[in-house]
Amino acid sequence: MAAPAELIRKIRRIEITTRRAVLDTLAGGYHSVFKGRGMAFSEVRPYQPGDEIRSIDWNVTARIGEPFVKVFVEERELTALIAVDRSASQTAGLSAQAKAEVAAEIAALLVFSALENGDRAGLLLFTDRVERFVPPRRGRKHGLRLISEALAFRPRGRGTDVALALRDVTRLLRRRAVVFVVSDFLASDYEAALAVCARRHDVIPVVVSDPVEDELPAEALSGLWPVADSETGATVWVDLSDARTRAAYAQAAREARDRRERTFRKLSLDAVRVEPGQDYVAPLAALFRARGRRR
Numbered sequence: 074m075a076a077p078a079e080l081i082r083k084i085r086r087i088e089i090t091t092r093r094a095v096l097d098t099l100a101g102g103y104h105s106v107f108k109g110r111g112m113a114f115s116e117v118r119p120y121q122p123g124d125e126i127r128s129i130d131w132n133v134t135a136r137i138g139e140p141f142v143k144v145f146v147e148e149r150e151l152t153a154l155i156a157v158d159r160s161a162s163q164t165a166g167l168s169a170q171a172k173a174e175v176a177a178e179i180a181a182l183l184v185f186s187a188l189e190n191g192d193r194a195g196l197l198l199f200t201d202r203v204e205r206f207v208p209p210r211r212g213r214k215h216g217l218r219l220i221s222e223a224l225a226f227r228p229r230g231r232g233t234d235v236a237l238a239l240r241d242v243t244r245l246l247r248r249r250a251v252v253f254v255v256s257d258f259l260a261s262d263y264e265a266a267l268a269v270c271a272r273r274h275d276v277i278p279v280v281v282s283d284p285v286e287d288e289l290p291a292e293a294l295s296g297l298w299p300v301a302d303s304e305t306g307a308t309v310w311v312d313l314s315d316a317r318t319r320a321a322y323a324q325a326a327r328e329a330r331d332r333r334e335r336t337f338r339k340l341s342l343d344a345v346r347v348e349p350g351q352d353y354v355a356p357l358a359a360l361f362r363a364r365g366r367r368r
Contacts (some may be wrong), residue, residue, distance in 0.1 A: 078196070084298045120139070120140035130143045154251070156197040156198075157176050158199060158281075162259050166349065174224075180255060188215075233257075236265070269338065276342055298312075
């Protein structure tokens with residue numbers, strides 16, 4: 074874990090960069106796409122030309138002797154929960170920036186998008202167990218706590234159990250919420266739990282994947298290399314220069330990716346895909362725009 078001074082600098086940097094991205098790019102899109110629970114009565118005021126006749130409050134109008142209309146405002150009362158995968162595979166890969174750090178920055182971006190719109194934001198960190206749950210609240214201080222948790226937390230588990238995390242989300246959140254699941258989704262048997270969670274909440278998968286998960290590095294590799302599973306610790310020796318090995322690896326990765334995409338399509342989920350070292354604001358902004366057009 075980073076030293077306290079280094080961690081504080083990192084938190085501050087992420088706060089500055091993500092707040093700027095929210096204000097410049099995401100805030101309006103977030104507000105228009107993720108609606109609150111409906112419209113709530115605010116006040117009555119004198120009728121003005123152009124007001125809808127249907128909005129006239131006839132009781133007040135009759136009592137005062139001139140037309141008054143009811144004014145309604147959007148009742149946000151929205152909750153955003155960011156569920157972040159902290160399994161050992163989040164530190165694996167060949168990119169200069171670890172998936173875990175990218176996931177933390179995306180979580181910060183989503184937290185500040187919610188808080189900027191007056192919504193509540195919460196955090197759930199999971200591995201093969203639910204490691205930490207911070208209930209949704211409002212406020213900058215709370216937002217900084219969520220970022221600190223996402224960056225600095227030391228998980229106990231190493232594996233990935235997306236289904237367990239989704240079941241806990243369903244259990245913990247009583248009211249409908251927007252649930253961002255930030256993970257590489259290198260897991261299995263989570264479709265049923267995802268379907269249940271998606272029936273109750275607006276679930277958005279954010280897939281953070283390293284290019285090496287799709288194919289072995291293009292540069293020449295010769296001889297046998299030890300390849301370790303970051304979650305189980307199991308190591309096998311693989312001839313990375315063998316064309317059949319490389320083709321089999323790419324084929325298995327493609328099949329896993331296709332299964333994941335079929336699951337998302339079957340459940341009509343909008344998914345965002347990002348890679349370490351790449352711009353992750355643009356894919357989120359594109360998602361917001363696409364959902365906004367559909368509305």
